[in-house]
Amino acid sequence: MLKLAFQYMRYYKSQTMAIFFSIFLTAALLSSIGSLMYSSQLNETENNRKIYGDWHYALPLNPQVLKSIKKEYKEQGFSLEQYGVKEMRGKITFPYEITFVWGDNSYLKMTDRELVKGSYPANPGEIAADKFTLSNLGYKGEPGEMITLEGRNYTLTGILKSPWAMDFDQMEIFVSKNFKSADSISTLYVKFREKGKLYQQLYAFLDCCKISGNEVENNDKVTKYLGGEEPESLYHILKFALTDEKGNFTYIVLKLQAEYNLAFYGMVLLLCVFSLCVIYSIFQISVSKRISQYGIMETLGIGGSALGGTLLAELWMLFLLGYPSGCFIGNGILKLFYRNLAGVFTNLSPSPKAGDVFFTEVFSPKADIETPQFHTAYPVMFTGFLFLFFAIFLIGVFTLHSLKKQPPRQAMAGDPSVLKGRRKIYSKRNRNLAGVVVRKFMFSNRKKVTGILLSLSMGGCIFLCTTYMVENLKIHAEMSLKSDDGLGSPYQIFLKSNLPGDTIPEETVEKIRELPQLARIHATKYIPSELTIKKPELEWEEYFDEQNKDSYFRERYGGICVGRGNDYGIKYNVYGYDSSLISQLKDFLLEGEISEKDFEKGNKIIAVANQDGQGNFNFYGKHPGDTILLKVPKKLDDGEILKFNNPQEDYLEMEFELAAIVSRPLAQENRFFNVNGWKNHPSLILSNPQMETLFHITDYSFMDIEPVLGADDTFSDALLQAIRDVPRAVLKDYRKAIQTRKNYLGQQQLFFTGIAVIFLAISLFHIMNSVNHSILSHRREYGIIRAMGITDSGFYRMVLGAGISYGIFTDVFIFLLYHIFLRRFMDYYMAHVLKFLHFTASVPMGILGMVFVLNLFVSLIAVMIPAGKILKAGVIENL
Amino acid sequence: MHILELRHVEKIYGEKENQVKALRDVSLKVSPGEFIAIVGTSGSGKSTLLNLIGGLDVPTSGTIWVKGKEIGSLKRKSLTIFRRRNIGFVFQNYSLMPVLNVYDNVALPVTFDSGNHVNHGYIEELLKELGIWNKRKKYPQELSGGQQQRAAIARALVNKPAILLADEPTGNLDSVTTVEVMGLLKTSCKKYNQTILMVTHNEGIAQICDRIIHIEDGRIVKENHSERKSSDAEEGGDFKC
Numbered sequence A: 001m002l003k004l005a006f007q008y009m010r011y012y013k014s015q016t017m018a019i020f021f022s023i024f025l026t027a028a029l030l031s032s033i034g035s036l037m038y039s040s041q042l043n044e045t046e047n048n049r050k051i052y053g054d055w056h057y058a059l060p061l062n063p064q065v066l067k068s069i070k071k072e073y074k075e076q077g078f079s080l081e082q083y084g085v086k087e088m089r090g091k092i093t094f095p096y097e098i099t100f101v102w103g104d105n106s107y108l109k110m111t112d113r114e115l116v117k118g119s120y121p122a123n124p125g126e127i128a129a130d131k132f133t134l135s136n137l138g139y140k141g142e143p144g145e146m147i148t149l150e151g152r153n154y155t156l157t158g159i160l161k162s163p164w165a166m167d168f169d170q171m172e173i174f175v176s177k178n179f180k181s182a183d184s185i186s187t188l189y190v191k192f193r194e195k196g197k198l199y200q201q202l203y204a205f206l207d208c209c210k211i212s213g214n215e216v217e218n219n220d221k222v223t224k225y226l227g228g229e230e231p232e233s234l235y236h237i238l239k240f241a242l243t244d245e246k247g248n249f250t251y252i253v254l255k256l257q258a259e260y261n262l263a264f265y266g267m268v269l270l271l272c273v274f275s276l277c278v279i280y281s282i283f284q285i286s287v288s289k290r291i292s293q294y295g296i297m298e299t300l301g302i303g304g305s306a307l308g309g310t311l312l313a314e315l316w317m318l319f320l321l322g323y324p325s326g327c328f329i330g331n332g333i334l335k336l337f338y339r340n341l342a343g344v345f346t347n348l349s350p351s352p353k354a355g356d357v358f359f360t361e362v363f364s365p366k367a368d369i370e371t372p373q374f375h376t377a378y379p380v381m382f383t384g385f386l387f388l389f390f391a392i393f394l395i396g397v398f399t400l401h402s403l404k405k406q407p408p409r410q411a412m413a414g415d416p417s418v419l420k421g422r423r424k425i426y427s428k429r430n431r432n433l434a435g436v437v438v439r440k441f442m443f444s445n446r447k448k449v450t451g452i453l454l455s456l457s458m459g460g461c462i463f464l465c466t467t468y469m470v471e472n473l474k475i476h477a478e479m480s481l482k483s484d485d486g487l488g489s490p491y492q493i494f495l496k497s498n499l500p501g502d503t504i505p506e507e508t509v510e511k512i513r514e515l516p517q518l519a520r521i522h523a524t525k526y527i528p529s530e531l532t533i534k535k536p537e538l539e540w541e542e543y544f545d546e547q548n549k550d551s552y553f554r555e556r557y558g559g560i561c562v563g564r565g566n567d568y569g570i571k572y573n574v575y576g577y578d579s580s581l582i583s584q585l586k587d588f589l590l591e592g593e594i595s596e597k598d599f600e601k602g603n604k605i606i607a608v609a610n611q612d613g614q615g616n617f618n619f620y621g622k623h624p625g626d627t628i629l630l631k632v633p634k635k636l637d638d639g640e641i642l643k644f645n646n647p648q649e650d651y652l653e654m655e656f657e658l659a660a661i662v663s664r665p666l667a668q669e670n671r672f673f674n675v676n677g678w679k680n681h682p683s684l685i686l687s688n689p690q691m692e693t694l695f696h697i698t699d700y701s702f703m704d705i706e707p708v709l710g711a712d713d714t715f716s717d718a719l720l721q722a723i724r725d726v727p728r729a730v731l732k733d734y735r736k737a738i739q740t741r742k743n744y745l746g747q748q749q750l751f752f753t754g755i756a757v758i759f760l761a762i763s764l765f766h767i768m769n770s771v772n773h774s775i776l777s778h779r780r781e782y783g784i785i786r787a788m789g790i791t792d793s794g795f796y797r798m799v800l801g802a803g804i805s806y807g808i809f810t811d812v813f814i815f816l817l818y819h820i821f822l823r824r825f826m827d828y829y830m831a832h833v834l835k836f837l838h839f840t841a842s843v844p845m846g847i848l849g850m851v852f853v854l855n856l857f858v859s860l861i862a863v864m865i866p867a868g869k870i871l872k873a874g875v876i877e878n879l
Numbered sequence B: 001m002h003i004l005e006l007r008h009v010e011k012i013y014g015e016k017e018n019q020v021k022a023l024r025d026v027s028l029k030v031s032p033g034e035f036i037a038i039v040g041t042s043g044s045g046k047s048t049l050l051n052l053i054g055g056l057d058v059p060t061s062g063t064i065w066v067k068g069k070e071i072g073s074l075k076r077k078s079l080t081i082f083r084r085r086n087i088g089f090v091f092q093n094y095s096l097m098p099v100l101n102v103y104d105n106v107a108l109p110v111t112f113d114s115g116n117h118v119n120h121g122y123i124e125e126l127l128k129e130l131g132i133w134n135k136r137k138k139y140p141q142e143l144s145g146g147q148q149q150r151a152a153i154a155r156a157l158v159n160k161p162a163i164l165l166a167d168e169p170t171g172n173l174d175s176v177t178t179v180e181v182m183g184l185l186k187t188s189c190k191k192y193n194q195t196i197l198m199v200t201h202n203e204g205i206a207q208i209c210d211r212i213i214h215i216e217d218g219r220i221v222k223e224n225h226s227e228r229k230s231s232d233a234e235e236g237g238d239f240k241c
Helices: A002-011 A013-052 A063-071 A105-110 A131-137 A198-209 A234-243 A249-260 A262-288 A291-299 A304-341 A378-404 A408-412 A433-443 A446-482 A506-513 A541-549 A551-557 A579-588 A639-643 A688-695 A713-723 A735-776 A779-787 A792-833 A845-872 B046-053 B076-086 B102-111 B120-129 B145-157 B175-191 B230-234
Strands: A057-060 A080-092 A098-103 A115-118 A126-130 A146-149 A152-160 A171-175 A185-192 A491-495 A518-534 A561-564 A567-577 A589-592 A604-608 A627-633 A651-662 A683-687 A702-707 A729-733 B004-013 B020-030 B035-040 B061-066 B087-090 B163-167 B195-200 B211-216 B219-225
Touching (some): A002 A013, A013 A262, A013 A304, A013 A735, A063 A080, A063 A185, A063 A198, A080 A105, A105 A185, A126 A131, A131 A146, A185 A198, A249 A262, A262 A304, A262 A378, A262 A735, A291 A304, A433 A446, A433 A779, A433 A792, A433 B102, A446 A579, A446 A735, A446 A792, A446 A845, A506 A702, A506 A713, A518 A579, A518 A688, A541 A561, A551 A639, A567 A627, A567 A688, A579 A589, A579 A651, A651 A688, A683 A688, A713 A729, A735 A779, A735 A792, A735 A845, A779 A792, A779 A845, A792 B076, B004 B046, B020 B061, B020 B219, B035 B046, B046 B061, B046 B195, B076 B087, B087 B145, B102 B145, B120 B145, B145 B163, B145 B175, B163 B175
Parallel strands (some): A098 A171, A126 A152, A567 A683, A604 A651, B035 B195, B163 B195
Antiparallel strands (some): A057 A185, A126 A171, A146 A152, A491 A729, A518 A567, A518 A702, A561 A567, A589 A651, A604 A683, A627 A651, B004 B020, B211 B219
């Protein structure tokens, strides 16, 4: 059996090579993409350890638990690698909210806050802190320095590492174990051995220590790919999607993404299926060439199992050679270029407002992720191996089954297609019978031809879909950079203050406007407000309930969405943009019209719609032309006014007409409502003149600044000089962050386009093989036609007709598949799963045309090669 | 004047030690309207001879003249057109296009000639003459061997070729059908004044022809005129297959 399979492989060299290369290429593609995604996940986890700390779970601690942990440290269904304790020992609120903290060595190590200078406080009057906190408090940060906090003096004994991500409302001062405070909250930080699902170890740990799991905090950025949370069962997901009013297909997709990492496994599965289709298709061609021989073998009494064994032996031999070598080469090439592709699947966006914020001592955002390491995705390779190994077995069984369906005599006769058509005499109307012959060869077996055309169009479709996504990704990324990430400008001046009354005076803005290297400046006014919404209009109760639970919002603003009689009062950011920024909002327009003139005066307002988890936009069911009721404080002299509980006379209540609804704001205030996890808080947009006329706001809250191309560092120096006299004003330099983000985008575009091109190349290779086979399988018939007296040029014309038909039909298939199904699917995917801000950019006509012309060209080349072979051989040989 | 003349034709396949001399110094003259049988054992070179005459293959040496033209001197395209217009082929395995019905199979060679219109009247006449008019819409695989061979003969005759080359046209047929097909060929030969060269290894069938050429080891070893008259075959004949 093995010998026969080997002989077949040797005899049908070109087909053997085709199968081998299809396995090789798909293995290379599968393993390299798998490794790229896997490496990105591991690198993301490693980087998140630096940002969020190297711990998995944090839970409230009581001394008994600590004792039992020591006792039960050994394996009880979990393997505790490290644990640390942190105790909060009170806090101060002025000039910033600063928490006093005691942490043991393990805690300091796990959170990457070890001492860099001096010693840890040993007495109640001693403290240690990081440079960021100290510089914000106005101290040099040298051990021995006296620090005064809320009137009490402390001796600074040590300097700790600054946290990677920290905002000025999360400052901590470290104190000694015997530091006295009225209240003390202890938290235990645990890290388990990262083998197996972490949540299983957590449950075992909680069970063992008899701790309730209710208040466990998950360091989900770190545990995301380590099984930090027990995934919801598929049954429950499906049940909810099918039975609940809110359940739908998008819910299933998003849930699978969140719970089961659908993007990763989906990609692996898609690649496996693509690989399988190509291998199956090429193998079918190979088998069809020797159906007659199998018929003879069967006639000679060789049983089905022996035949199947031969088929499988051949495929498995090629698979065992092609798959490992493909994985080896694919991973090898990727490893070489990995540094240039590390940002493709990274979720670590260097944005100033995402969870990973970059405030450091010098207030220059840290933009780069750590040096990326390449990791080979052995699990993906192994899964792909198993999948294809068994799939090949099924291919063998299926092929054998289809062979068995034909009696040996029919099999011996060759291609079993029954070539019948309508009983029509073509020569009576059609002069070109050669063309009729070609068409009949192609379409006599419709099922077969549909299969061929489908498989031929697969690569083109994948290429078009990828290009479509890349085109929209480009625009989405640009829009997202400007809005969600706030990276629309290289420089931003903002106020490092929690006091609502702090502003940047108009004269400072004017000073900056006069800087010689300035290209543009958007100075934005800001006022916190409360939007009144009728209770039945609010569909987002659960979301606001969740937001209201946040102690930050509860304490500062009395909650984000507060019931007021029959209404809800929802805290809203109200921005005053300049006319240029208002004009730029047109890119984000969902409904209505934006005309800068409408906002020079009057009460027209632009609302930013709420976007739900499934990418749907809604503004409480309101549309342009409707009115909204807004409440703003008359004076911003203290924080209490932002709770909107003061007497009515402290507030202005005004009605506004909705001019437009947009998907995102542009410049955003990073204080007040837009903090921590609650970024992109709901916003309303007016113009600067409106802010002045309606609310008497003359000064600004922040500025986005862009210098002219080639501006040097003197520009940032000039900006610093301009804001020197503005209390708490800070200049942030996002140049590197923007560059990094653009690099990531460039890498993503390059990668996806590269992958699409590889898919297209595999597909074109497949087209060549299929068409070549299709022509050569009718070699004898073409021999008859030649014997009947067709000239060489006539013959070429005839097969060119076949090539053009293949090309055109493939193009039509691609066009229909793409426009009727795939594009709609992509629109859905981009809108609801990826939640793109923009998904209407079409594939450029040039690329569409190129794909169509390429298919046609390849089909023509594909028919010309076998045609040349046929003509090179004598007529007699073909007969 | 001879319609066909072969002068010292040789055909060698392969090279060096693998050389096979399929034809050796074959010379032959054929007059218009002759019905010639080429007889010999398997591998004697009779099919090679037919293929060379039909321009489907080229001789290693020697010349072949058809209607006064040396076909070896013709360019590939000219040869193809010349062959299409002057030579008809009938193969043992019929070689019909499986995707075309009988009518279109017959019409196929005519459609290769861009200036030539399909003479539907002539096709109808041929098919009626050959007794397969009622099968004109059938596909080859729906016909019996005899019917397929009739269709192949009709196709060979459709361009009214001067020479009809038939390679074992009855090789796959039973005796009754063989008689019918031979009768048709003979009739055609007479009716259209065609020259027919037919390869067969069956001496009995050869007897119906005007001349029998015996080939052995690539040489013409014997040439003799048949005693039978063509009318014998037309009348049903009693030759043995």
